[in-house]
Amino acid sequence: MGQHQLKFYYKNVTAGVLGKEHGITEEQFKHLAAKSEPLIKQLNADRKSGRIRYRDLPYQDKTAEQVKNIAEQFKWCRNFVVLGIGGSALGNIALQTALNPYMYNLDASQRKGPRLFVFDNVDPQQMSSFLNWLDGELDKTVFNVISKSGRTAETAAQFLTVCKMLEGKFGREALKKHIIATTDPKEGTLRKIVDEFGLRSLEVPDGVGGRFSVLSPVGLLSAAICGIDIVQLLAGAADMDKKVSDVNFYKNPAAVNAAINYHYYNRNKRISVMMPYSFALKDLADWYRQLWAESLGKAKDLAGKDVFVGPTPVKALGATDQHSQVQLYREGPNDKLFTFLAVEDFDIDVQIGPAPEVALELEYLTNQKMSRLLNSEKLATEYALIASQRPCITVIFEKICPYTIGQFIYLFETSTSIAGMLFGINAYDQPAVELGKEATFALMGKSEYAELGERIKPFAKIDDQFII
Amino acid sequence: MGQHQLKFYYKNVTAGVLGKEHGITEEQFKHLAAKSEPLIKQLNADRKSGRIRYRDLPYQDKTAEQVKNIAEQFKWCRNFVVLGIGGSALGNIALQTALNPYMYNLDASQRKGPRLFVFDNVDPQQMSSFLNWLDGELDKTVFNVISKSGRTAETAAQFLTVCKMLEGKFGREALKKHIIATTDPKEGTLRKIVDEFGLRSLEVPDGVGGRFSVLSPVGLLSAAICGIDIVQLLAGAADMDKKVSDVNFYKNPAAVNAAINYHYYNRNKRISVMMPYSFALKDLADWYRQLWAESLGKAKDLAGKDVFVGPTPVKALGATDQHSQVQLYREGPNDKLFTFLAVEDFDIDVQIGPAPEVALELEYLTNQKMSRLLNSEKLATEYALIASQRPCITVIFEKICPYTIGQFIYLFETSTSIAGMLFGINAYDQPAVELGKEATFALMGKSEYAELGERIKPFAKIDDQFII
Numbered sequence: 013m014g015q016h017q018l019k020f021y022y023k024n025v026t027a028g029v030l031g032k033e034h035g036i037t038e039e040q041f042k043h044l045a046a047k048s049e050p051l052i053k054q055l056n057a058d059r060k061s062g063r064i065r066y067r068d069l070p071y072q073d074k075t076a077e078q079v080k081n082i083a084e085q086f087k088w089c090r091n092f093v094v095l096g097i098g099g100s101a102l103g104n105i106a107l108q109t110a111l112n113p114y115m116y117n118l119d120a121s122q123r124k125g126p127r128l129f130v131f132d133n134v135d136p137q138q139m140s141s142f143l144n145w146l147d148g149e150l151d152k153t154v155f156n157v158i159s160k161s162g163r164t165a166e167t168a169a170q171f172l173t174v175c176k177m178l179e180g181k182f183g184r185e186a187l188k189k190h191i192i193a194t195t196d197p198k199e200g201t202l203r204k205i206v207d208e209f210g211l212r213s214l215e216v217p218d219g220v221g222g223r224f225s226v227l228s229p230v231g232l233l234s235a236a237i238c239g240i241d242i243v244q245l246l247a248g249a250a251d252m253d254k255k256v257s258d259v260n261f262y263k264n265p266a267a268v269n270a271a272i273n274y275h276y277y278n279r280n281k282r283i284s285v286m287m288p289y290s291f292a293l294k295d296l297a298d299w300y301r302q303l304w305a306e307s308l309g310k311a312k313d314l315a316g317k318d319v320f321v322g323p324t325p326v327k328a329l330g331a332t333d334q335h336s337q338v339q340l341y342r343e344g345p346n347d348k349l350f351t352f353l354a355v356e357d358f359d360i361d362v363q364i365g366p367a368p369e370v371a372l373e374l375e376y377l378t379n380q381k382m383s384r385l386l387n388s389e390k391l392a393t394e395y396a397l398i399a400s401q402r403p404c405i406t407v408i409f410e411k412i413c414p415y416t417i418g419q420f421i422y423l424f425e426t427s428t429s430i431a432g433m434l435f436g437i438n439a440y441d442q443p444a445v446e447l448g449k450e451a452t453f454a455l456m457g458k459s460e461y462a463e464l465g466e467r468i469k470p471f472a473k474i475d476d477q478f479i480i
Numbered sequence: 481m482g483q484h485q486l487k488f489y490y491k492n493v494t495a496g497v498l499g500k501e502h503g504i505t506e507e508q509f510k511h512l513a514a515k516s517e518p519l520i521k522q523l524n525a526d527r528k529s530g531r532i533r534y535r536d537l538p539y540q541d542k543t544a545e546q547v548k549n550i551a552e553q554f555k556w557c558r559n560f561v562v563l564g565i566g567g568s569a570l571g572n573i574a575l576q577t578a579l580n581p582y583m584y585n586l587d588a589s590q591r592k593g594p595r596l597f598v599f600d601n602v603d604p605q606q607m608s609s610f611l612n613w614l615d616g617e618l619d620k621t622v623f624n625v626i627s628k629s630g631r632t633a634e635t636a637a638q639f640l641t642v643c644k645m646l647e648g649k650f651g652r653e654a655l656k657k658h659i660i661a662t663t664d665p666k667e668g669t670l671r672k673i674v675d676e677f678g679l680r681s682l683e684v685p686d687g688v689g690g691r692f693s694v695l696s697p698v699g700l701l702s703a704a705i706c707g708i709d710i711v712q713l714l715a716g717a718a719d720m721d722k723k724v725s726d727v728n729f730y731k732n733p734a735a736v737n738a739a740i741n742y743h744y745y746n747r748n749k750r751i752s753v754m755m756p757y758s759f760a761l762k763d764l765a766d767w768y769r770q771l772w773a774e775s776l777g778k779a780k781d782l783a784g785k786d787v788f789v790g791p792t793p794v795k796a797l798g799a800t801d802q803h804s805q806v807q808l809y810r811e812g813p814n815d816k817l818f819t820f821l822a823v824e825d826f827d828i829d830v831q832i833g834p835a836p837e838v839a840l841e842l843e844y845l846t847n848q849k850m851s852r853l854l855n856s857e858k859l860a861t862e863y864a865l866i867a868s869q870r871p872c873i874t875v876i877f878e879k880i881c882p883y884t885i886g887q888f889i890y891l892f893e894t895s896t897s898i899a900g901m902l903f904g905i906n907a908y909d910q911p912a913v914e915l916g917k918e919a920t921f922a923l924m925g926k927s928e929y930a931e932l933g934e935r936i937k938p939f940a941k942i943d944d945q946f947i948i
Contacts, residue, residue, distance in 0.1 A: 098803025309808025335566025
């Protein structure tokens with residue numbers, strides 16, 4: 013096929029490069045392989061029995077067709093606004109930043125679809141600035157509300173606000189024209205509203221958690237509308253599926269990735285830094301933050317024993333954060349594993365201008381390609397980190413295209429599953445977010461939570477003794 | 481004066497709230513106070529003797545006038561582009577996000593100055609998307625190149641590229657019209673270029689490191705041009721100066737902040753999460769990331785002994801990251817200190833629309849203010865974290881305005897100085913970034929670094945054995 017490929021490179025975590033104290037020896041890799049291979053087999057079996065639903069998303073040809081159809085129906089719009097949060101926003105943002113130009117929203121000549129906005133917060137200042145602008149554009153705007161249940165407070169609040177605005181301006185019938193919901197096919201609050209108002213909708217597939225849903229209609233619709241080739245995205249994921257199903261540990265990048273992370277976590281490197289050397293890839297690191305943190309941060313293992321486990325994912329951006337974080341990364345505690353994202357061929361380049369004669373110390377930049385500078389900085393930073401015995405992985409994109417982005421997403425999703433098995437925890441639930449949700453309900457005066465509200469009251473009151 | 485105030489709230493790190501294992505007891509606070517008070521005095525003395533130059537920035541009335549004058553001269557421009565990186569970008573971005581509307585660049589009716597772009601990277605895709613758009617706007621664009629030395633590779637590369645573009649289009653004379661440099665007053669590469677081409681310039685004050693320079697012309701010019709009241713910004717910082725000079729530990733928010741961070745670092749809570757519950761404040765967390773990481777991440781203490789110390793700052797955004805990080809924050813290792821930024825009065829609000837009759841479970845949102853929801857989520861998250869014995873500080877903004885932003889900046893700068901003293905390290909240097917810079921020079925073919933280049937060569941070659 014000659015498709016561009018994603019490559020996983022891990023030489024710079026080995027003892028051969030870093031020494032025995034901070035590097036992984038061949039012996040240790042053998043142990044990791046022996047521990048991992050049965051887990052790969054188990055994951056493959058679980059997946060075949062239908063328990064790991066996200067693994068099947070690359071093969072939903074009918075869904076892709078349906079999404080493209082809906083995208084066609086909304087070709088008239090000039091602004092496409094996603095209302096969602098967490099797994100219903102981070103993937104959408106990541107795809108857009110990765111696969112569309114930096115100036116997409118500001119420069120009509122650089123886009124093939126509508127402007128895209130993804131609202132994943134309930135900030136009154138941000139929202140009113142946006143709604144003020146939108147007022148003059150409302151007739152050309154479509155809202156994609158994404159929530160499996162429809163009860164997520166932030167998304168519900170945005171959605172109700174937008175409905176009021178649309179109804180006030182164009183009447184209730186207009187909701188049908190301006191809203192497309194992505195939600196549970198059968199039940200839930202948003203499904204009821206969809207049915208009541210006769211809204212168009214797409215399905216959040218059953219059994220796929222929010223943070224694993226980017227390759228479902230959740231992430232695909234905004235991508236398709238903005239001109240991203242979702243068929244290639246899914247094809248890339250399907251291609252990676254073969255690799256990450258390989259029961260030979262050393263040929264399975266997800267298994268090696270998970271094992272390296274697990275190894276270092278157990279050796280007091282509990283911070284996992286993802287550092288793309290590409291602006292386009294930066295929001296993939298945010299998507300990864302949720303995937304990693306919410307999946308692997310767990311108080312109990314599968315046997316119910318307290319473990320309080322979980323690496324802390326950190327996002328950094330090269331070369332920018334060299335001037336912010338690298339001092340710490342090299343000289344602070346050796347408590348981090350670095351995963352660089354690097355691009356071999358940027359497709360487009362910028363030629364740096366000539367240095368003036370009074371500044372011959374800049375002559376080395378004259379007429380150079382900017383891509384060479386950026387990639388030199390990546391290599392230089394990695395070199396400096398290794399000089400300080402800090403372990404580094406690199407995920408190499410031959411090019412940034414839907415195919416390699418699909419590969420990347422699927423690689424890290426499967427890495428998460430395997431890492432969850434290595435840690436012995438459930439990678440698919442998120443029990444700890446419940447209390448915060450309930451406390452919010454209580455503070456917003458929801459009557460069923462009155463008792464909790466009483467318990468929060470003393471805490472909610474500022475105690476002047478501790479204020480400066 | 482009736483100015484809005486910043487408040488530092490730390491009850492939720494105390495043993496009274498968290499218990500003795502994870503909270504700070506009165507006894508421990510006394511120890512921290514005893515250790516800190518001499519350091520506050522020393523810092524005050526150092527500052528008086530002129531060794532802590534950033535502390536004097538709030539009082540540069542003449543500089544503020546000069547900056548405002550220059551801003552007046554550039555009133556004709558429609559786009560203002562900052563070329564800088566690290567300390568020459570993060571403060572500029574933070575001020576803009578904090579004090580101008582979300583839709584500033586996209587909505588002419590919401591701005592009082594030119595569009596603002598801050599370029600702090602050398603990404604060829606990002607840059608060419610921007611330059612493509614800029615081509616039609618170049619005659620209305622001003623570039624503010626910021627670099628003390630002018631030799632920072634990224635900034636120099638951008639600057640040379642922009643000079644070539646301007647010169648090619650309008651001739652060399654046009655550089656004078658379209659460029660304003662912020663650089664060393666006397667020496668360095670950029671100063672030479674300024675003199676040669678007769679460019680306008682502002683000064684990077686002597687003895688102020690990049691990450692402490694936001695209240696100098698480095699951060700002030702773009703702010704002033706975009707309509708931010710820089711006099712109020714400096715007044716807020718001056719107001720905070722009084723508080724953070726107080727030798728009574730318990731009345732000094734910078735000292736208490738530094739001591740709490742130091743205390744937890746030494747008790748295996750080495751990750752410091754800053755989590756603003758306000759989109760406007762989110763980039764202040766990025767500014768803080770540099771300040772904290774680059775100042776406190778040090779291999780050696782002042783006596784030259786190996787310490788490899790430094791908390792890892794992490795940026796999170798409320799409520800968004802509740803749906804991404806809070807699962808880890810509550811159930812993962814208890815290895816983090818949380819600093820919330822909260823806003824009492826958002827000035828502007830959005831009223832949430834009514835819930836439809838089929839969805840009475842959303843009734844609790846009907847006609848509520850969005851600010852109430854956001855602030856309830858903050859309180860709810862803090863409540864949930866405390867239920868898991870995780871320590872929480874809150875910095876409260878009565879309002880977001882130049883005065884409180886000035887207070888915040890000065891509070892965290894001084895906190896950094898005191899934390900550096902507690903850790904016994906030099907908070908003002910960054911020795912570890914040198915090797916990466918040199919390696920970049922070598923990889924770009926700078927002849928003085930040929931030997932280093934030879935050493936990097938084997939490392940730069942991908943080893944197929946470790947690629948999947």
